[in-house]
Amino acid sequence: MLTAITKNGERYCLLYPERKEKLMKIRGETSFYCPQCHSEVIVKIGNIKIPHFSHKSNTICASSEPESERHLQGKIDLYNWLRNQQLPVEMEKFLPKIKQRPDLYVQKNGKKYAIEFQCSSISIEEIEKRTKGYSTIDIVPIWLIGGEPYQKKYTQIDNVFKLSDFQWSLAQYNSTNGMHIYSYLPQSKELTIISHISPISIRKVFGQQISYPLSSLDFPLHLPKSNKNNFDWNFWFHEKKNMLQNKIIYAPNLKDSFLATAYYNRHSPILFPPLIGIPVNFMEICKTHAAIWQYFIWSDSFRHLNRGDETTFAMVVRKFEERVSNNDIQLRRFPLVNISFLKQMIYHYLKILSKFGLLEETLKGRFTMNKSMPFPNNIEEAARMEIEFMNTFYK
Template sequence: MSATHTRDMLKQLRRTSKFYCPQCKEELQLRIGELVIPHFSHRKDSNCQQLFSEGESKEHLVGKRQLYSFFESKRITVQLEPYLKELSQRPDLLVTAQNEQYAIEFQCSNIPLKDVQARTKGYMNAGIHPLWLLKTPNLEKQKTARIQLIQLSPFRQQFITSHPQHGSTLLTYNPITSMFMYYSHLLFVQGYRFIAKVQQLPIAHQHFPFLHLKEPTKEEFQQYWQLHLQIRQRFLRQRLFLSRKGVQDTLLKRCYSIRISLEQLPLYIGLPVRYAQDIDVYIVEWQACLLFFLRDCNLSTSQVDDEIISTFMKKYPDYFQGDRGRTAIIHYISLLKKLRIHSIQSTEDESKIFHLLHREFLAKCYEN
């Protein structure tokens, strides 16, 4: 069906014509409702193995139609739900631009990761660029701040893309508001939490290939830093007052051994680092343990090598699974050397830490 067909034209066409599935050759029904966009459907007793546009949500159907119209308005060649026989796959949209093909999947619900990987691999093997576009989460209250603490489920995290110039981004689309939502320049915190630059873009202002947001300004990175400090301070306070182990808590005992309170740990303990998500505890926890470990071994940060890192990781098997986390440790040691931090009792300079992290952030040193 063409985007130029009106509902009246389609109703007339339905009275005078018959329609057949290009795969199973069964007769199709042309449904023309007032809410959902017109579409074809098989009969309930169909045996077709390539059913499409059936059982889909209203948001999915409307979103595909809006995206289809968007590409048409840009005079970009686009097909709606074409069946790719050689792949046995049917993307929501197949776009051809600048002699390149793009399979766009507008994903409104969670599906098994293995299905995502299989579809992605199929497109790539055929020389087609896969673009997964998630539906923007329905939140009761959208925050207005541009720099926000957000939560991304493991499913959504699989669709974060990394660009050498523009950093990490999760792009979503909301068919109700006709808005793209950018969660860009993601900085991992812990678990499902990230600090991100969040911005909406009306579909009328979008381009293709999809736009990238400008990197955060120094003032915006200051907001990253303040959110980071708030999260860090909240962790330390909760650990101090809510630890189930009480005085037997290892971290509390080690702080007491050098006569500082948990809340007085220097700011270079808890630095955001690359691949921090590979370690199963919050950055303050394992970074403090690493510096205490070096203190016990009478080692400075400048003496750390692969063997010492391996010994440390074996000492804390609950934190590290196999070799996961090694890159995060290496990045952390690199930051400490740049800051000229030699041990857990080195002095700190918050301004120096902030400027180093800002440079690392702009250099995309936190990208996976």
């Protein structure tokens, strides 16, 4: 950490450190303490790493974990960025009411903000705890990942990334950029956003990556709208097939609720029609692949209906939520998103089925069955149905 207090309670910040010789003298003459746990800390002075305060070994404190060079430099960069905008900003301000210490605390236009520059993976429970803590005292939390906002960027196809659970948990949403993640890289002095995140598998996603020099941006972040990429349907269907094939090979067969349901219905997952497992709005809320949860929707809510039979949107949602309760469908947790989007996702899928003639929404929230879902009989027929689907969808 870069801030400590003296015996008299005065704050001392190493943001603009003295020369090494003077720091060594200060270290020998002055005792420093952690603002949070009040245990004594030491001044670390090296030839490479930024001077900083560190807890003594075996100290129990929420802020006692060692900080990387990236974390220290990132906090300094962000502090200077805010100061250059003439904003009142404090480094590592301790908030006694919630016993939390954000990396930066800043105010603008009557609003209070806490910036968390997170360079190491932490649990989603910790993110939720800190976010809720700030909200209870009317502070807006802003989370930035330290480094790249992804684990891996694939080169064989444009704009495909691999995200960890930690990176997923810091996703945010707005109508401009959809589901998106912010990060800052001190080495390049750039802030990066991956916007319009759309899952391909549990870890793999489509997204639009854009980087901006930090100095070119104002606080709070209002980045220009980025254009959504053209969706690669061939890649989507290829990855869906791989997922379903791996499911058949590695899942414990009848102990897997999805496979058990498919086999009970006498369906092979590798012979699903293209309308089961298609990308829809807000599907990023599901950790479970679209092919699985959409098959459950068809099986639970529409398989037994005859032409002209009716069901309601509320009934479809209820059956979906039962699958979630039974852990047949897993949802992602987004501490920084205040809307679930579950109903929007399901409704969008039903509207697509309606556009392809399977359903008809006769009244708001009431759907009539027009025809059953056609399942292919072999691989060749499945491939032909995919081509027909893509041609129809583009039109």
